[in-house]
Amino acid sequence: MQSTIFDEYNSLKKNFIKAMFKGPVSQEVLAELGGMIRSSLSSENSVRNIFAVFIEMAQNILHYSEEKDDNGSGIGIVKVHDADGIVVVEAGNQILSSKAEGIKNKIDHLNTLDREGLRKFYQQKLREPRPDGSKGAGIGFIEIARKAGDGKIVYSIDQISDEISFLSLKVFFERGEK
Amino acid sequence: MEKVFIERTKISPEVTLDFDAGFAELNGESYPENSVAFYKPVFNWLNEVVSAKKTVHFNFKLTYFNTSSSKSILDIIDLLEQYHSQGGKIAAKWYYKDEDMQESGEEFSSEVTFPFELLPL
Numbered sequence: 577m578q579s580t581i582f583d584e585y586n587s588l589k590k591n592f593i594k595a596m597f598k599g600p601v602s603q604e605v606l607a608e609l610g611g612m613i614r615s616s617l618s619s620e621n622s623v624r625n626i627f628a629v630f631i632e633m634a635q636n637i638l639h640y641s642e643e644k645d646d647n648g649s650g651i652g653i654v655k656v657h658d659a660d661g662i663v664v665v666e667a668g669n670q671i672l673s674s675k676a677e678g679i680k681n682k683i684d685h686l687n688t689l690d691r692e693g694l695r696k697f698y699q700q701k702l703r704e705p706r707p708d709g710s711k712g713a714g715i716g717f718i719e720i721a722r723k724a725g726d727g728k729i730v731y732s733i734d735q736i737s738d739e740i741s742f743l744s745l746k747v748f749f750e751r752g753e754k
Numbered sequence: 755m756e757k758v759f760i761e762r763t764k765i766s767p768e769v770t771l772d773f774d775a776g777f778a779e780l781n782g783e784s785y786p787e788n789s790v791a792f793y794k795p796v797f798n799w800l801n802e803v804v805s806a807k808k809t810v811h812f813n814f815k816l817t818y819f820n821t822s823s824s825k826s827i828l829d830i831i832d833l834l835e836q837y838h839s840q841g842g843k844i845a846a847k848w849y850y851k852d853e854d855m856q857e858s859g860e861e862f863s864s865e866v867t868f869p870f871e872l873l874p875l
Contacts, residue, residue: 607764607765611764624818624852624854628820632820635785635787638787702824702825706790715824716821
């Protein structure tokens with residue numbers, strides 16, 4: 577039998593998906609999903625950090641995904657799942673292949689820093705001018721690493737074509753009651 | 755001069771800008787799509803009160819802000835610091851509800867020379 581929405585539902589349920597969205601991550605979508613994540617994980621002591629990571633990842637997609645809808649909202653995928661005492665926040669979107677190396681170097685560097693190193697790097701970058709034409713502050717990745725349960729960002733970059741690649745980000749939080 | 759009041763939304767704080775009283779307050783969460791555009795009225799107001807050489811009372815009552823808003827907040831504080839260095843009178847209060855916001859307040863206040871009080875919300 578061919579796959580049905582029922583199969584997809586069962587698969588998502590079995591994988592403990594708390595929230596998932598694929599499409600244009602408009603500000604409205606981001607606010608609704610953020611609210612959902614917050615209320616469904618309200619008893620978690622790291623809920624503030626999970627929320628902060630989700631917002632930075634979602635706004636990264638909104639502003640920087642190479643794939644956009646007619647309104648200019650970036651298209652991508654975000655997913656939060658919660659199983660075996662671990663909450664995982666993931667996001668993915670298209671990037672220019674020419675930017676892959678820079679992003680790789682940036683995250684690799686962050687993953688070498690400890691908490692104090694990340695704090696200092698954040699403060700230093702915050703004091704630099706906004707990147708040209710950016711709505712962001714260019715410090716989203718640092719914030720994601722700072723808030724991650726273990727201070728690390730797991731990532732991969734898959735090449736789709738010569739021009740386009742796909743960036744996947746993943747961050748872990750250990751469950752713990754407030 | 756008219757008082758500016760921007761209502762709170764899910765993604766942006768309530769903003770009060772009172773020129774006559776020299777009073778400004780940000781209250782709520784801040785993760786608008788475009789923080790530069792959102793905070794523009796605050797910078798316009800600051801430029802006016804600075805030109806009029808008014809005493810500024812600035813209250814930060816933020817419970818969460820994203821990185822882009824963080825940059826705008828730093829820009830506000832830098833502008834206040836600049837005003838202070840030119841003899842402007844300022845009293846800022848940073849209210850915090852949790853450790854993250856307390857730590858942020860400490861970071862923002864670390865380089866300022868005008869009165870910047872940290873208070874639990």
